Each structure stands twice: as structure tokens, then as C-alpha cells.
Amino acid sequence: MKLYTNQASPFARKCRVVAHELSLKLDEIEVLARDDEALRRFNPLKKIPILILDDGSALFDSAVIAEYLNHIGGGKFFPGMNIWRGTNGRWKALGLQALADGLMEAAVACRYELLNAEAQRNEDFIARYMTTVTAALDTLERVKFTEVPTIGEIASGCALGYLDFRYDHLGWRNGRPRLAAWFETFSQFPSMLATKPA
Ligand SMILES: N[C@@H](CCC(=O)N[C@@H](CS)C(=O)NCC(=O)O)C(=O)O
Numbered sequence: 472m473k474l475y476t477n478q479a480s481p482f483a484r485k486c487r488v489v490a491h492e493l494s495l496k497l498d499e500i501e502v503l504a505r506d507d508e509a510l511r512r513f514n515p516l517k518k519i520p521i522l523i524l525d526d527g528s529a530l531f532d533s534a535v536i537a538e539y540l541n542h543i544g545g546g547k548f549f550p551g552m553n554i555w556r557g558t559n560g561r562w563k564a565l566g567l568q569a570l571a572d573g574l575m576e577a578a579v580a581c582r583y584e585l586l587n588a589e590a591q592r593n594e595d596f597i598a599r600y601m602t603t604v605t606a607a608l609d610t611l612e613r614v615k616f617t618e619v620p621t622i623g624e625i626a627s628g629c630a631l632g633y634l635d636f637r638y639d640h641l642g643w644r645n646g647r648p649r650l651a652a653w654f655e656t657f658s659q660f661p662s663m664l665a666t667k668p669a
Pocket of ligand 1: 479480481482483504505506517518519520531532533534572579
């Protein structure tokens with residue numbers, strides 16, 4: 472299996488963490504999706520991650536790829552209904568993933584805006600993205616993370632790792648001691664250390 476990816480992408484990192492946890496081998500192809508129109512032959516949306524299966528078919532987006540990897544690797548990152556962690560486990564995990572993915576979307580979109588030349592930057596967009604990042608962080612501070620991680624914990628860890636990588640100056644830990652303490656432990660998982668952006 473081939474994964475179109477980028478070291479810096481928090482969405483791709485989610486999939487790489489799941490693969491690492493389940494000892495699944497991925498042939499990783501590093502691309503710069505923002506400038507790579509050729510990616511549209513696999514994903515018309517031109518976004519990574521994209522997983523190419525052995526029969527040549529392509530899977531996207533990160534939530535679909537992560538669930539596929541979880542399925543073939545026999546993982547437990549996507550709780551089933553009524554099967555484990557009670558009825559609510561699945562919705563809690565998927566809801567947390569949606570929140571963390573939304574944080575990543577705002578942070579990545581803001582980064583793209585900041586990469587524009589100053590004259591083309593839209594300060595209003597930047598302010599809106601950062602309001603979303605702050606609101607998502609404040610919600611994460613109140614989340615009760617599970618000790619055995621689900622895709623929700625993995626997505627949250629990748630979102631916070633992205634903030635450390637691209638928004639170090641933001642100081643997201645300030646005023647969020649529970650989230651900071653949780654991430655301190657979670658970021659030391661071997662799968663998180665192995666996928667940390669350089
Ligand atoms: N919803 C998508 C978002 C993926 C995404 O935004 N990826 C970024 C890199 S972090 C990308 O490929 N951007 C290229 C572009 O928007 O042109 C997912 O979960 O996979």
C-alpha cells in the first residue's frame with residue numbers, strides 16, 4: 472500500500488499513527504499537495520493523505536483511510552456499536568475525531584493564508600480561523616480522554632502536534648492544564664514519536 476503524505480500534514484499523521492500502532496507497512500510518498508495538481512488523478516479534491524491499494528484504487532480522506540487501516544489491521548481505534556465501550560463509545564470517538572479534524576482544517580487553512588504575500592493576505596480569514604482553533608482547544612480542555620486511545624485521541628494528538636510544529640508562538644497550553652498534561656503523555660507514544668514532524 473502506498474500513502475501520499477507529507478511529514479507536516481496532521482491528517483496524514485493520523486493515518487501513519489494508526490498504521491504504526493498496527494504494524495502495517497506503508498510505502499510513503501512525500502508530496503507537497505498544495506502545488507501538486509497531478510494528485511487529482513487519485514483525489515479530485517487534491518488533498519493528502521491518499522492511500523493507494525494494491526489493486527490501484529485510491530482511498531481518501533484521512534478518516535476513511537484510518538478506518539480502513541484499522542479494519543485490515545484488526546485495530547480497536549474505531550469502537551463498534553454496542554461492542555465495546557458501551558453504546559456511546561463509537562459516537563464519542565467519531566465526534567472527537569470531527570472536533571480535532573476541524574481544528575486541523577482551520578489551522579492548516581490559516582497557515583496557507585499566512586504563506587500568501589502580505590498584500591494578498593486576508594486578515595479577516597486569519598482571525599476567523601484562529602477563533603475556531605481557540606474554541607476547539609477550549610472544548611478539548613474539557614474532554615475526558617480515554618486511557619486506551621480511539622481515533623478521537625489520535626486525531627486530537629495530531630492536531631496538538633501540528634500546533635506545536637506550526638504555531639509554537641500560540642502557547643496553546645496556557646490556561647489549558649488538563650489538555651497539556653494529557654498531550655505530554657500521549658505525545659510519548661512510540662507511534663507519535665515515530666511520526667513527529669521534523
Ligand atoms: N478532510 C481531509 C483534509 C486533508 C487536507 O486538508 N490536507 C492538506 C494537507 S494537511 C492538503 O492536502 N492540502 C492541499 C490543498 O488543499 O490543496 C482529510 O481528512 O484528509
